[in-house]
Amino acid sequence: MCHTAVSARSIPGQGVRVSALRVWAPSVSRIRVRADGQDADLQAADDGWWTGPDLAPGTDYGFLLDDDETVIPDPASRRQPEGVHGPSRMYDQDAYDWRDAEWVGRDLTAAVVYELHIGTFTPGATFDAAIERLEHLARLGVTHVEVLPINAVNGIWNWGYDGVGWYAVHEPLGGPDGFKRFVDAAHGHGLAVVLDVVYNHLGPSGNYLPKFGPYLKPGRNTWGDLVNVEEPAVRRFIVDNALMWLRDFHLDALRLDAVHALQDSSPIHILAQLSGEVDDLAAELGRPLTLIAESDLNDPIMITPREQGGRGIAAQWDDDVHHALHSLLSGETQGYYCDFGSLPVLEKVFTRAFLHDGTYSTFRGHDHGAPVDRDTVRGWQFVVCLQNHDQVGNRAVGDRLPEIASPGRVRIGAVLLLTSPFTPMLWMGEEWAASTRWPFFTSHPEPELARLTGEGRVAEFAGHGWDVSQMIDPQDPAAYREAVLDWAEVDGDDHAAVLDLYRSLIRLRADEADLRDGDLRAVSLDYDEDAQWLVVHRGAFRVAVNLAATEQAVPVAAKQLVLATGPARPEADHVVLGPETAAVLRT
Known part of the structure; x- marks a missing residue:
């Protein structure tokens, strides 16, 4: 070990x-x-x-x-x-007095995930402060809470992806016992806990591993030197870390950051080794343990069983669904959104998971991805979203979807997301259309590192085509303060209405098996690109959407209006929808 x-x-x-x-x-x-x-x-x-x-x-x-x-x-x-x-x-893992003996765990098959960052989820910025808001999440109806990385990082506040102490919990958040209290309390509310872990690189300050041995190898990925995953001891270092979180901290799942940056030529890929040992631990503990991969490869090898040559991961993030929804709702088609934004694109990702599944990616300049076998893969194996920490925080000013799309389209997005065949994930505050931005922020104590970080982000955002003149310096404490959720907004009329919509949609998804059915072969879309309407067929339900700025009739035969985000009037063979309105109907 x-x-x-x-x-x-x-x-x-x-x-x-x-x-x-x-x-x-x-x-x-x-x-x-x-x-x-x-x-x-x-x-x-x-x-x-x-x-x-x-x-x-x-x-x-x-x-x-x-x-x-x-x-x-x-x-x-x-x-x-x-x-x-x-x-x-020295820390005694067995000293904490757990209270979750009745917890049997939850898998992803009927999940709604809620992603949050402990340091900005509440003004208190600790695990104990976050515990006070778990009742809100339970009432919202989500099933899994995904926590951004919490391992030890230099400075006070950070996204968490600069971690260097992989086995330690960042002390300003509350240390290891604080995290255990959070997991314990979440289980008490019926919430599973997912932890975001980073094994593809180490942060720029406090990484002492190279002094001990070849933990790193020649070459670099986007974020730094490559981790030497071909070395057996380093593989053990990673796998044991994952097992520690699941066993000693009672976690239910791990989200594996950017696994495409793990360069491994070993006969057994480290992800296959990891998934095998996690499955063994799940059998030992008698509760489901889940791995979720963030991968830019658009390759179902991640979720292909090990015995079929795959990695054996339970699920993976699917950015193509986000891009299709974001571009459709916001109108943005720059940078990596350039192939997205149309209704035919939405139809493809809703029925085949990936837009680029061996097709040409304009942004990348080459063919990308591989097709999904819809006979064996299920929609719940793809985690999708309207917003997440990357898609908000990696914008020049950290602006959320409500700042760049109309209120009607924001509500349409919620309906499409939460009636999709995939595992939906919400970004903290999304459920009430939070107005707070979430810009990139750091607190590097080293002045030179702070300067390089700010300059690097300016260059990156300028290359994406954004106006960087309004960008806040990541090292400015105001960048961090701006990112903290304003919970006073929840009771405001407009925000409360959005929250009610999200609660209703999540409850409807939980109650109706057709709306969480992950059989991609059973999903179909009708649409008119010129008129800007679409209908998603979901078993006995039809999700009708009018994206236009004027009222129009959408052809759909449905008997009962279940939910609508605006004016909706079902007729015999169509439904009349108000401007930028979505409706869920039962046939």
Whole structure:
């Protein structure tokens, strides 16, 4: 096992649990541990491993490599109370008193996911503050809460993707016990918890792994040096981390960040190894454990079973559905939206998951993706959204959909998303059309890194065609403050009406199997591109949409109006819809 506390035991007669040190460091010839003001040598074992003395929970410690007197943290530290450059602290995973013994878990087959960032979900910016809003999520009707990365990162506030302490929980959020309280409370509300984990790169500050051994390899991806996933010990480091979150923190699922950036030529891909070991743990624990991949490859190999040569991941994000909906609703067709925005595109993604499934991608300049086998793949295996942290935060000013699309079209988007054959995901605040922006923000303590971060984002956004003159510096504390949700908005008339719509749609989806049916072969669309109307066929239901700015009759035979976002009048063979109105009808 790669993590430091390979075993925990109690000292007879004392009741004190201690953990033995173990670390993989093939690049050094000597390792000492400094704890309680004393240094002790670790002993070399096989294949670059070192073992050391027992340490009690609460002990602060660090490593000294070779003859360097600089104390550095443990690569697999469970706590970094003084930040990523400070000493590690021994943590007893078994000390927390869990209250979720009755929790049996939830899979994705009938899920509605809610994505949030702990640091901006509430003004309190901690797990305990977020617990106070779990009742809101339970009443909303979502089933899974997806938390952006929480591992140790330099600075105070950050999106989480600059993490370097993969095994530690960021202390300003509440540390490991705070996260356990959050998971425990979520389960008490009937909510499963998904954690976003990042294994494709490490952050720019506090990454000490290269001092210990070849955790990285030559080459770079979008975010930094490549992780050396072909090395068995590094693979173990990653897999054990995933198992830790699921086992010790009682998580229900992990969302794997940008798996296309994991370059692995091994006979068994690391994702296949990971999914196999997660399945084994699920069988051991007796509850479902789910992996969700974020992949830019548009390749169903991610969700293809391992025995068929796939990665065995349960589900994957599907950006093509987001792009189709976003472009249709907002009218934006620049950058990577350039192939999207039409009703034929929406028809393809709603029936075949990907627009680019071996077809030419104008933005990429080459053929992209592979087709989905609709006989074996189900819609719930694709997580889709109108907004998420990337699609909002990676805009120049972090503006949300309600700022760039009309209120009518925002409501249309909610209806299409929550009656789709996929697993819908909401971005925090979306359910009440939050007006707060969510720009990119950092709090790097190093001035040079702060400067480079800001310059890099300006160049990236300018290349996308956005006006960067209004962009806020990521290091400006105002960027962070602007991102915090304003919960006072929820009770405002316009916001409350949107919230009521989302609650009604989620309840309808839960009540009606046809509206969560993931058989893509059973989905069809009628539409008129010139008139700007469409009808989605969902079993006994028809989702009729008028995107035009004037009232019009949409041809659909339906007996009962179930829900509408504006004026709607069913007739014998059509429904009259007001401007920018969607309606759900039963045949």
